[in-house]
Amino acid sequence: MASLQWALVCNLLREEQLVTKKDYVMIAALFHEARSEGYTLNQTIKLFGEMFADNNDRFDYERFVAACKKK
Numbered sequence: 001m002a003s004l005q006w007a008l009v010c011n012l013l014r015e016e017q018l019v020t021k022k023d024y025v026m027i028a029a030l031f032h033e034a035r036s037e038g039y040t041l042n043q044t045i046k047l048f049g050e051m052f053a054d055n056n057d058r059f060d061y062e063r064f065v066a067a068c069k070k071k
Contacts, residue, residue: 026051045069 030051034044045068053059 026055 014034027048030044030048033039034047039047045065049061049068052064053061063069
């Protein structure tokens with residue numbers, strides 16, 4: 001179910017042109033770093049949140065972290 005939701009979000013973002021090739025490259029690099037360094041889920045969330053905040057002044061880091069940890 002989660003992978004289906006992720007696919008739907010990705011499709012919506014692509015259709016709205018909110019995600020560019022540069023964004024996909026950045027996300028892939030973040031996953032590579034997290035995996036190669038053996039990061040935990042919380043460390044990976046922090047890594048992504050920090051990078052997104054660096055790239056977007058309006059990005060709400062705390063909201064992102066809270067959303068990632070919701071059940």
